[in-house]
Amino acid sequence: MAQAPVLPRGFELPLEPRLPRIGSVDAVALEERAASLAKRSIKREAKVFALDLAVRMMDLTTLEGQDTPGKVAALASKAIRPDPGDPSVPSVAAICVYPNLVPTAVQRVEGSSVKVASVATAFPSGQSPLEAKLDEVRWVVEHGADEVDMVIDRGAFLSGRYAKVYDEIVQVKETSGDAHLKVILEVAELGTYDNVRRASLLAMAAGADFIKTSTGKLPGAATLPVTLCMLEAIRDVHEETGRMVGMKPAGGIRQAKQAVQYLVQLHETLGPGWLTPDLYRLGASSLLNDVLMQLRKEKTGTYQSPDYFTVD
Amino acid sequence: MTELERKQDRAPVPSEWTYASAPEARDLVTLQDRYGHYVGGEWLEARETYTTISPATEEPLAEVGQATPEEVQAAVDAAREAYANGWSDVSPSERAKYLFRIARILQERSREFAVLESLNGGKPIKESRDVDLPLSAAHFFYYAGWADKLEYAFPNRKPRPIGVAGQIIPWNFPLLMLAWKIAPALAAGNTVVLKPAETTPLSALLFCDVLRQAELPPGVVNIVTGDGRTGAEIVKSDGVDKVAFTGSTDVGKAIQRELAGTGKKLTLELGGKAANIIFDDAALDQAVEGIINGIYFNQGHVCCAGSRLLVQESIYEPVVEKLKRRLTTLRVGDPLDKNTGVGAINSKQQLDKIQELVASGAEEGAEIYQPPCRLPEQGYWFAPTVFTNVAQSYRIAQEEIFGPVLSILTFRTPDEAVEKANNTPYGLSAGVWTEKGSRILWMAERLRAGVVWANTYNRFDPSSPFGGYKESGFGREGGRHGLEPYLDLT
Numbered sequence: 001m002a003q004a005p006v007l008p009r010g011f012e013l014p015l016e017p018r019l020p021r022i023g024s025v026d027a028v029a030l031e032e033r034a035a036s037l038a039k040r041s042i043k044r045e046a047k048v049f050a051l052d053l054a055v056r057m058m059d060l061t062t063l064e065g066q067d068t069p070g071k072v073a074a075l076a077s078k079a080i081r082p083d084p085g086d087p088s089v090p091s092v093a094a095i096c097v098y099p100n101l102v103p104t105a106v107q108r109v110e111g112s113s114v115k116v117a118s119v120a121t122a123f124p125s126g127q128s129p130l131e132a133k134l135d136e137v138r139w140v141v142e143h144g145a146d147e148v149d150m151v152i153d154r155g156a157f158l159s160g161r162y163a164k165v166y167d168e169i170v171q172v173k174e175t176s177g178d179a180h181l182k183v184i185l186e187v188a189e190l191g192t193y194d195n196v197r198r199a200s201l202l203a204m205a206a207g208a209d210f211i212k213t214s215t216g217k218l219p220g221a222a223t224l225p226v227t228l229c230m231l232e233a234i235r236d237v238h239e240e241t242g243r244m245v246g247m248k249p250a251g252g253i254r255q256a257k258q259a260v261q262y263l264v265q266l267h268e269t270l271g272p273g274w275l276t277p278d279l280y281r282l283g284a285s286s287l288l289n290d291v292l293m294q295l296r297k298e299k300t301g302t303y304q305s306p307d308y309f310t311v312d
Numbered sequence: 313m314t315e316l317e318r319k320q321d322r323a324p325v326p327s328e329w330t331y332a333s334a335p336e337a338r339d340l341v342t343l344q345d346r347y348g349h350y351v352g353g354e355w356l357e358a359r360e361t362y363t364t365i366s367p368a369t370e371e372p373l374a375e376v377g378q379a380t381p382e383e384v385q386a387a388v389d390a391a392r393e394a395y396a397n398g399w400s401d402v403s404p405s406e407r408a409k410y411l412f413r414i415a416r417i418l419q420e421r422s423r424e425f426a427v428l429e430s431l432n433g434g435k436p437i438k439e440s441r442d443v444d445l446p447l448s449a450a451h452f453f454y455y456a457g458w459a460d461k462l463e464y465a466f467p468n469r470k471p472r473p474i475g476v477a478g479q480i481i482p483w484n485f486p487l488l489m490l491a492w493k494i495a496p497a498l499a500a501g502n503t504v505v506l507k508p509a510e511t512t513p514l515s516a517l518l519f520c521d522v523l524r525q526a527e528l529p530p531g532v533v534n535i536v537t538g539d540g541r542t543g544a545e546i547v548k549s550d551g552v553d554k555v556a557f558t559g560s561t562d563v564g565k566a567i568q569r570e571l572a573g574t575g576k577k578l579t580l581e582l583g584g585k586a587a588n589i590i591f592d593d594a595a596l597d598q599a600v601e602g603i604i605n606g607i608y609f610n611q612g613h614v615c616c617a618g619s620r621l622l623v624q625e626s627i628y629e630p631v632v633e634k635l636k637r638r639l640t641t642l643r644v645g646d647p648l649d650k651n652t653g654v655g656a657i658n659s660k661q662q663l664d665k666i667q668e669l670v671a672s673g674a675e676e677g678a679e680i681y682q683p684p685c686r687l688p689e690q691g692y693w694f695a696p697t698v699f700t701n702v703a704q705s706y707r708i709a710q711e712e713i714f715g716p717v718l719s720i721l722t723f724r725t726p727d728e729a730v731e732k733a734n735n736t737p738y739g740l741s742a743g744v745w746t747e748k749g750s751r752i753l754w755m756a757e758r759l760r761a762g763v764v765w766a767n768t769y770n771r772f773d774p775s776s777p778f779g780g781y782k783e784s785g786f787g788r789e790g791g792r793h794g795l796e797p798y799l800d801l802t
Binding site for chain 2: 024026029041049232
């Protein structure tokens, strides 16, 4: 356990020689900025660019009790070839599944560019002993997951035991080895943007490759303002250390229009350098078909019935 | 090649993300070739005219009247007559009815007005659509509500209208300033002669159509166009009982001299050189947005613009770094493009003034920063500009630039911030950015400015009074206070 009563070890390291500065967030102004960016009018070739990018950045997700190998197999096919009618549509970035489904997923996406992400660490609540969480992480990595989506211990965070949160992330990161680590803050449970900012910095200091808004299991998952808040934290870490941390909004993104808004926000907050699936993901289960439909519309000029897009 | 393939061919995925142009439809607004003066509910053919243009392209838009003394007199006479023969007898709730109608019509026609405002004034459509138009309508709604409640606004006094109000408005928010002037004047029972600014007369002229739609009795609002000479005629006219002016401090002083001893009432809303004060505990990213909004909103053509940035020295570097970075994402260009954040400078004259002052800043030793941006070749443009290393004594820290130019100064303690902020002949507005509530109150008590914004900037509401200290003028517009200049309160 780290010896850090107020700030966890490493949290403030890059901020030397100044005093550590976590900073704060003004909720009203943050929401205004997010709303103003959401009003961008993205048309024609700029829209095609965004929709194409949205597909390449997508973590196609299924996280249900009723998930079966059959369901995951279908999802994998969709991920590799989202629109059989248009081969120019790229594959998505990854499929995101529960640990038990990792072996099926790995087998099904083999030979493609699609990665397998697995949730772990007692997803979605995180309310399990650390050993159990680490075992789970070890298991999914051994079975071929390329990416691990962990949850932070919100109970510890909200009771001020930041060091515990920090230590857990450090250990999960070590256990993940080469797999990319996405740290889910579950913003809906953090209550304030100040907390979101603090948790974001904490996760990045502990070694997160990505920070992610939500499990998708609660109402009030990803929103534009909360994502902006996290992007600003990522930007500060980049300014101070040069390290580029990725971002993944997840939950509640269902329409192509929303996806474009998220990408505009990313583009204008972190710049063109972040417009890559290596640094940005959209976690979604039902977004893909709407994006495909809009892409087809942009290319052909007409909308087509949802019946022309496969439901997987 | 099939039809589908051809279409696919035409829309290749570009290698980097540049937003395609997204212009608002210009044909939403139909302009006449020539406009007269709106007097007594009729169009009076203008004897002399000049050409009004789009500052973004220098394209001529229409011929508008340069009102002669006789034409101004006709407008004042029409207002006098309307006041004497009817409008002053109209019941207060009836007056409210007309104001409510005007407000609703403005809402209904807001896209049309927004396009015209951007076309004639150069401001981004995003602002005319989201700020100018909603606020203009809100002002009419707000004062409509007061029209039949004046005795409650001023208990134990007898509010009576004054008579004819002569109103002269600036070019930075043409329609909104018209609303600020006309709404309280009519709510209080006065009639009006209004002159829009020389460079931006078109929205006021289109507004005459709204007055007709609302069936406002003839002569209650009269609009004459022209340059400063027309304004001077309004001020001089014996038939005018009250003058309201928004514009430059020099002209305001001249008006005050002219009116001394005449008994006419006067309100002036003049220039400013507001301090936007950032403390080290502020929410930095939001404060940076506030700085941007404070100075680049409407190309800095805002009397309350936060043109002097006072940053606490301990956070000077990160603030300047963040600010410069944000500047590179400002989108300067076509005012009618929905993604434009900074539009055209309103006139050649204003551009010259900005250039002159910016040159003086560089000469006096300040360090200039402008983000890389390609400005259109036609029209009047100036890149968003930041000056660092600015001393309090430099002209760019003292004089109102009225353009997209920010001067950054530093301070060490709250006392020093107050001292520097107040060290100006102006006193219209100020901004304070801190997470500490007690400090906001402490600062607000000490800042000599009509408006002090905390953790926000350039936020307006019809219910909030607006006006200045010292050379920023006197009298308040907005709120209950805004009725007072239009009433005789014996």
